[in-house]
Amino acid sequence: QKEVEQDPGPLSVPEGAIVSLNCTYSNSAFQYFMWYRQYSRKGPELLMYTYSSGNKEDGRFTAQVDKSSKYISLFIRDSQPSDSATYLCAMSGNGNNRLAFGKGNQVVVIP
């Protein structure tokens, strides 16, 4: 079993829809949880981050962490064509800066 599981299937939604992405993980030592956005031919850029369990909201983006279920989510409200990208979850634990990544979801927002 990989440390981080993210169903890599592509996702197409109409503009204005809610996008829901999620990852599961197996390492209970993970404390830091991140979502990265990657545009084509670019490196990943940090989109959202949370520490331990809870929710965090930033504009149209909400990140949720449920440590008891080892499950994290990213929601994008009122999706825009500019949100079309690959979204990768990532996480790390205390004493180790190395990030473990999911495979990524390619999201296409159709105008």
Next chain:
Amino acid sequence: GAGVSQSPSNKVTEKGKDVELRCDPISGHTALYWYRQSLGQGLEFLIYFQGNSAPDKSGLPSDRFSAERTGGSVSTLTIQRTQQEDSAVYLCASSLARDHYGYTFGSGTRLTVV
């Protein structure tokens, strides 16, 4: 510079040749990471440098892969006797020490082995 710079952006090489990939991190970032991104495989950790400490090489897939970081700044990833399965995007990132959130990635080097 303002960001992490990687060169070349694209590299096509013949099977069996050696290649060198370069990463110039953000000034002042003491941590530097190399990852590999293959189609449908996500980001795979390769190696981590932190200041003057011994690097964490636990992600290097074989002894054909090596990396060095000179003067705590520029890093070079070397792949010897390249194989077709080495074809991937090689990404470099840097961060401040013990900064879990502060990775900044470069745009990567797209390596194609023919």
